[in-house]
Amino acid sequence: MSVYSIKDLEHLSGIKAHTIRIWEQRYNLFSPQRTATNIRFYNDDDLKLILNIASLKNHGIKISKIVALPKEALAQEVEKIGREQLSHEDQISALTIAMIDLDERSFTSVLDECIGKLGFERAMLEIVYPFMRKIGILWMINSINPAQEHFISHLVRQKLIVATDEAQVNESSPLFLLFLPEGELHELGILYANFLLRSQGFRTVFFGQTVPLEALEEVYHKLNPDYLMTAMTTAPDPNEVHQFVKQLGGKFKDSKVYITGSRVIDEEIELPSNVKILRQFEDLSQLTRAITLDEA
Template identity: 70%
Template sequence: MSVYSIKDLEHLSGIKAHTIRIWEQRYELFSPQRTSTNIRYYNDDDLKLILNIATLKNHGYKISKIVAMPPQLREQEVRKIGEEDQTYEDQMSVLTLAMIDLDEEAFSLALEKTIEHAGFENTMIRIIYPFMRKIGILWLTNSINPAQEHFISHLVRQKVIAATDKLQINESGPLFLLFLPEGELHELGLLFANFLLRKRGAKTVFFGQTVPLEALEEVYHKLNPEYILTAMTTKPETGEVQKYITRLGKRFQECEILITGNRIVGQPLDIPKNIRIMNQFEDLLAYTPQLAV
């Protein structure tokens, strides 16, 4: 079972830690365990409870009424809300609950409902990626089991690939090569970028995970792309990032190189002239206005 700090509960539910502490004292909602240094920590059941409370509060229920409900009634009220139009916060709560329980059916149903209502692209940008960022932070701090993060990533990956497969390839569109550096396995963002570019008329060649620069250079000279797009989430190692992007800039001088990821966004680096940093997906689309629908 995963364990969460009170900040994790705040992060996932949107309810301030100070408020959670007040409720804990006033209503005895939780019975947190304590570490050897007397720091509170919470379990999956506590997280489920705070997510249900957050959903009900977002729909006008007062906390006094929520805590007076028997647990079964509280869950029934949350399910009723789930059958109606949901806010983005509600949808992320549903996805989080599905992740905790490793419930593929619940996750898929919630995702399909949202896609039907908001469209695939909006669902990814407004719900899935904010959700994945939250989960990624918990994964990096060892608050959740890595299996839970992989479970969700795999399901989302399937949806992105399926949506991309439905798009026609525009042979006359500007050519993008998409790859991840050696050792980099976090390809979900790059897969979605591939979808966005193809949807807007670009021709893309997707190489995926852990691609050596020597191999990329060989196909670069064969295909002569206008753009190269990559992401650096965990690789290269922190001390190697500057050296790596310098090599990228020199080896692929005749095209524009677009880079995103934690290893490079907001970092004090010397960026070669033919490299542009992308903070988010909207930056990618703004940089290629000729592709906009």
Template identity: 75%
Template sequence: MSVYSIKDLEHLSGIKAHTIRIWEQRYDLFSPQRTATNIRYYNSDDLKLILNIAMLKNHGYKISKIVAMPYDILREEVKTIGLENQTYEDLITGLTVSMIDLDENGFSIILDQCIELLGFEEAMMKVVYPFMKKIGILWMTNSINPAQEHFISHLVRQKLIAATDKIEINTDGLLYLLFLPEGELHELGLLFANFLLRSRGNRTIFFGQTVPLNALEEVYHKLNPDYILTALTTAPESSEVQKYVNSLGKKFKDCSILITGSKVIGQDIEIPQNGQILNQFEDLVSHTEISILKA
């Protein structure tokens, strides 16, 4: 069973840990277990409850009214809100609850609602990736089971591939090579970047996970791409990132290199003259608009 700290509950619900503690005492909301060192921890039912409370509060319900509801009534209220007035946060909450329960059908229904309501690109930008970012933090701190993270990644990956396959390839567009370094397996961001580029009339070749630089270099000389895009999230090792970035600049000096990922964003990494850091997906969108004007 997954366990969560009070900071995890705060992170996912948006309700301050101090407030959660007050509600615990005043309304007897939870009965958290304690570690051998007397630190509170919570289970999946506790997390679902605080997520439901957060949604109702965000829609004007008073906490005193919420805690007086039987749980089945509380869930019905949440469902009604979800059907009538969905905000980004409501949708993210729904995805989170589906993840906790490993509810593939529920997750798919909410994801399809997001796409129908917002369009594919905005659904990914405003709901799915903020959700994945929250879940990624929990995964890195071992607060969720890796199976839950893989479950979600698989479903989102399917949607990204299906949406990209529907786009007609523009054979006259600028050419981008997309790849991940050796040892890097987190490809959802790169898959979405592939969608964004193709949807704006660019050509892309998607190499995906764990690509050796010597193999990429061979393809590079054969295809002469306009851009190379990569993401450094868990690889290479932090001590090797600057060396790796320098290698990209030297090996692929005749094209522009776009780099993203937590290993470079906000870090003291020197970027080669032909390189650029993308801090968020909106930066890639802006880049493509500028590139099209220059072409």
């Protein structure tokens, strides 16, 4: 079972830690355990409860009425609201609860509903990636079990691969080569980029995780791609990022290179002339539109 700080509950539910403490005292909502240094920590059931409370609060139900509901009635009320008017925040909460319970059927059901209502691209941008960002922060500080993060990543990965396979590619379009640096395992972002490019007709070659630059350089000269794209979330080491970016610009100087990820976004990095940073997925959409216009 995972453990959460009160700040984790705030991060996932949107309810301020101060408010959670007041509710805890006033309504006896939780019985948090304490560390040896007397710091509160909460369990999966506590997180699910605060997520359900947040959903009902967001739909105008007063906290005094919510806390009076038995647990089963509380869950039924959340489900009823969900059927009638599910907001993005509610959908993200539902995905979080499914992750906590390792409930594949529930996770897939919520995800499919989002895709059905919003379309695949908007569901990824507006629901899945905000959800993954929240979970990713908890994963990095060891608040959630890595197995839970792998569980949801696998399910999202399956959806991305299926959607990518269904895309129709224009064989005369520019070629993108997509990869992750050596040691980088977080591939959902680059998988989404691959889907987006192929769904707009571009040719792609996807090499996936932890690709050494020497190996990439060898295939680069065989494929002669127009563009390269990579994402840096946990690799390379922060002290090596500048040198890595410089190598990208030099080794692949005949192509335009696009980079993204927390290792480079909002960092002061001297970029070679053929390297640019994509700070958000919307930048990729703008890029593909610009390329399409240039090719027309």
